[in-house]
Amino acid sequence: xxxxxxxxxxxxxxxxxxxxxxxxxxxxxxxxxxxxxxxxxxxxxxxxxxxxxxxxxxxxxxxxxxxxxxxxxxxxxxxxxxxxxxxxxxxxxxxxxxxxxxxxxxxx
Amino acid sequence: xxxxxxxxxxxxxxxxxxxxxxxxxxxxxxxxxxxxxxxxxxxxxxxxxxxxxxxxxxxxxxxxxxxxxxxxxxxxxxxxxxxxxxxxxxxxxxxxxxxxxxxxxxxxxxxxx
Numbered sequence: 697x698x699x700x701x702x703x704x705x706x707x708x709x710x711x712x713x714x715x716x717x718x719x720x721x722x723x724x725x726x727x728x729x730x731x732x733x734x735x736x737x738x739x740x741x742x743x744x745x746x747x748x749x750x751x752x753x754x755x756x757x758x759x760x761x762x763x764x765x766x767x768x769x770x771x772x773x774x775x776x777x778x779x780x781x782x783x784x785x786x787x788x789x790x791x792x793x794x795x796x797x798x799x800x801x802x803x804x
Numbered sequence: 805x806x807x808x809x810x811x812x813x814x815x816x817x818x819x820x821x822x823x824x825x826x827x828x829x830x831x832x833x834x835x836x837x838x839x840x841x842x843x844x845x846x847x848x849x850x851x852x853x854x855x856x857x858x859x860x861x862x863x864x865x866x867x868x869x870x871x872x873x874x875x876x877x878x879x880x881x882x883x884x885x886x887x888x889x890x891x892x893x894x895x896x897x898x899x900x901x902x903x904x905x906x907x908x909x910x911x912x913x914x915x916x917x
Contacts, residue, residue, distance in 0.1 A: 730905075739808075740847070740895065740908040782847060789860035791837060792897075792906060794847040 698723050700785050702795035709773050710803050717768040717798045719757075719783030728786040729766040731757055732794075735779045743781070744768070753777070773802045806830045810896050810909035817886050817916055825881045825912045827896030836879045837897040837906065838871065840864070847895065853879065886916045 699722040709715055721727055731743040744752055746759040746766060757768045766783060783795040809828045817823045829836050838850040851861045851871055858871065870882045879898075883890055896909040 732908075739910040742905045742907075745905065787849070787860075789852060790835060790902065791849040791852050791860055791862075792839075792847075793849065794839075796846040 698785060698787050698793050700783050700793055700795035702781075702783055702798050704798045705796070706799045706801065708801040708803065711775055712772050715768075715770045715773045715777070715800065715802075717781050717783075717800065719766045719768065719795060721764050721766060721783075721785050723764075723785055725788070727759070727761075729757075729759055730784045730786070730792070731755070731766075731768050732782040732784055733779050734782070734797075740782065773800075775802045775804055778802045806907075808896055808898055808907050808909035810894075810912050812912060813910065814913045815915070817914070819888055819916055820885050823883050823886055823914065825883075825894050825896075825914065827879045827881070827898075827909055828877055829879055829896065829898030830900075830907055831877070833898035833900050833907075835859075835899045835901075835906075836871075836873070838881045839895040839897065839908075840892040841895065841911075842889075842892040850881070850894075883914075886914075888916050890914060891916045 701720045729746045732740045733743045734740050755770045780797045782797045784792040787793050811826045836853040841847045849862050851865045852859045868884045872880050893911045895911045897906040899906045
């Protein structure tokens with residue numbers, strides 16, 4: 697089965713604190729994983745894809761095939777990071793399979 | 805920067821009525837998608853479209869749903885006879901090639917009453 701699990705519905709941290717948004721996947725084959733972000737009243741935007749191995753807005757995510765995880769991390773959260781974050785897996789037909797999303801709230 | 809655009813932003817319709825949701829993908833893109841998100845739930849894949857035909861569809865995409873690319877620029881999702889449970893945000897997405905990122909529209913909120 698192709699599945700993405702984000703166990704936390706809401707994650708609340710203070711500004712400057714480290715953040716880790718968890719994502720686990722189930723996929724037989726070589727997975728392609730993404731993090732999408734949706735700021736308030738805006739569209740879904742690609743934040744990261746694992747194959748590019750880059751850091752965007754201070755966020756990084758490493759694919760761990762042994763743990764089937766693709767957790768999103770940032771060492772020092774900012775208030776403007778508050779948003780919904782969706783982990784997604786590219787399915788065998790090219791469509792995206794999304795997790796339920798985690799709402800990140802960064803308090804001042 | 806080119807964007808995927810969707811119209812209308814909000815559609816209210818009576819149960820049993822037909823509704824057409826419209827999308828204009830980014831112009832040089834070849835792969836097109838519809839997703840939906842019921843309030844409080846995750847974004848779910850409905851259908852993918854490539855080379856003027858459906859390439860993949862989910863269990864949600866039953867006979868009440870259809871897609872069309874009538875004129876080479878618009879990509880529409882039609883729901884023939886809406887049900888209350890069709891109320892959701894519907895997102896259109898497009899991408900240029902097989903290994904490129906998907907760009908999403910801002911969504912259409914469909915409310916069936």
